[in-house]
Amino acid sequence: MTAPVRMDRSASEAVTGSADRAPAARPGKSGEALLEIRDVKVYFPIRAGLVIERHVGDVRAVDGVSLAVKRGETVGLVGESGCGKSTLARAVLRIYDPTSGSLHFDGEDVTHVRGDRLQKMRRRMQMIFQDPYSSLNPRMTIGSMIEEPLRVHGIKGRRDAGTEVRRIIDIVGLPKNAINRYPHEFSGGQRQRAGIARALAVRPDFIAADEPVSALDVSIQAQIVNLLGDLQREFDLTYLFIAHDLSVVRHISDRIAVMYLGRVVELSPSAELYREPFHPYTHALVSAVPIADPVVERKRRRIILRGDVPSPVDPPSGCRFHTRCWLRRELGDPERCTTEDPMLRDIKPGHAAACHFAEELVPLERRRTLLEAASAHSSATATDPDEAWEAPPTAQGSDDDASFFPGDVGDERHS
Numbered sequence: 273m274t275a276p277v278r279m280d281r282s283a284s285e286a287v288t289g290s291a292d293r294a295p296a297a298r299p300g301k302s303g304e305a306l307l308e309i310r311d312v313k314v315y316f317p318i319r320a321g322l323v324i325e326r327h328v329g330d331v332r333a334v335d336g337v338s339l340a341v342k343r344g345e346t347v348g349l350v351g352e353s354g355c356g357k358s359t360l361a362r363a364v365l366r367i368y369d370p371t372s373g374s375l376h377f378d379g380e381d382v383t384h385v386r387g388d389r390l391q392k393m394r395r396r397m398q399m400i401f402q403d404p405y406s407s408l409n410p411r412m413t414i415g416s417m418i419e420e421p422l423r424v425h426g427i428k429g430r431r432d433a434g435t436e437v438r439r440i441i442d443i444v445g446l447p448k449n450a451i452n453r454y455p456h457e458f459s460g461g462q463r464q465r466a467g468i469a470r471a472l473a474v475r476p477d478f479i480a481a482d483e484p485v486s487a488l489d490v491s492i493q494a495q496i497v498n499l500l501g502d503l504q505r506e507f508d509l510t511y512l513f514i515a516h517d518l519s520v521v522r523h524i525s526d527r528i529a530v531m532y533l534g535r536v537v538e539l540s541p542s543a544e545l546y547r548e549p550f551h552p553y554t555h556a557l558v559s560a561v562p563i564a565d566p567v568v569e570r571k572r573r574r575i576i577l578r579g580d581v582p583s584p585v586d587p588p589s590g591c592r593f594h595t596r597c598w599l600r601r602e603l604g605d606p607e608r609c610t611t612e613d614p615m616l617r618d619i620k621p622g623h624a625a626a627c628h629f630a631e632e633l634v635p636l637e638r639r640r641t642l643l644e645a646a647s648a649h650s651s652a653t654a655t656d657p658d659e660a661w662e663a664p665p666t667a668q669g670s671d672d673d674a675s676f677f678p679g680d681v682g683d684e685r686h687s
Contacts, residue, residue, distance in 0.1 A: 305340040312373035333359040335534035346511040348525030361480040398471035402483040404463035408455040415451030461492035540623040550625040552599035573647035598646040
C-alpha cells in the first residue's frame, strides 16, 4: 500500500514551471464561476425498426441541469446509480454533446466548439474515470500514457517528456519503476493514482472526478481523497467530484448537489446539507450513511424509499420524486406534487431545494415529527415503533463532530 504523498515545493515547481504553463486563464475573482452549466439536457434517442429506423422516444439522462462551479472549489455531485451524474460530467467535457442548454468555461461558450478550440479547451479540463483499469490502455506503460498528452498538446518534446513524467509519477505517489510497468501490474489504488497522473499531466484548471474511489477499499479511498485535496491546494484545481457515497463527498466538497432522475433537487454547502437537508430525497440519503457508533447505529432508523426509480424514458408528471416521496405521504398526498413541476429555489440563502413543501422541514420540531412518522411507516423498520427517530450525529452536531476516515490527513475545511 502506498502512503499518501505530500508534495514538496520543488516537485510542484517542476510541474508548474512558468515556461510550460497551459494557456493563461483570466485572473480569478472571489466567487467567480469557472464553469457554468445552464439548463443542460442530454437525451439519448430510442430508435425502432430494422429496415427504416424511426425515433420512438428518448432516454432523458440529464434533463435541465443548471450549476455553477467557482474557481478553486469542489462541488460534490451525488445520487443513485442512473440519475445522470456521469452523463453530466461527460457533457461538460464534451465527450457527449448536449441536446440543449449551454456550457460556459472561464467566460467562454464551449457548447459547440470543435477542432482546435475543443483540443485547447480539453487541455484545461480533464477527467478521472470511475474504473481505472478500463480507462488505462493495457498495451501501454504508465509512463507512455502520461507522456502522450504532454506531446499531443505540445507541452514537452520527446527529450524532456521523460523527466516530466518521472516528476508527475513522484507527485502522485507511485514508485519510480512505475514508468516502465503496465496497468495490470498495479493494485486498484495505484491504477487510480496513474489515472490522476494522466489527468494532471496537462496542468488543467478543472477536473471532473467520476466516482474515483468507488471501486477501492476504505483505506485506499482515504489516500486517494487526501491526494486529491493536496493537488487542489497545490495547483489551485477546481473539482466536480461525483460519488454515491455521501461520507466521501462530505469530506472533500465545499458544496453538494443532489441529483434525482436527471435533475438537481438540492444544492447546499456541504456541512449544511448534513445538518439540515430540505429535500425528502436528501433526507433518505443522509439516513443511509453508516454511523461508526454501534449503539447509535442500532437505535436509529433509516427512511427506506418505497418502489423503484421511475424510468428516464417516461418520467412522472409533476415532481419526479412524488412516486417514492415519504413527505408527500405524511402530508396526505397533496395534488400539487403530481401536477406541478417544482423549481430549484432558495429555501435559505445559499441552500436551494426543488420541493413544493420544503418549508415543512425547516422548523426543527416539525421536521422531527415528520421524520419519526416516516421512519415508523417504513417497511424496513426493525425497531419498536414507539421508539423516537434518532438523527445521525452529523445532522445534530457541527461539521467537526465526525470524520469519515479515522486518522486520515484532513483538509483544513473539514478537519
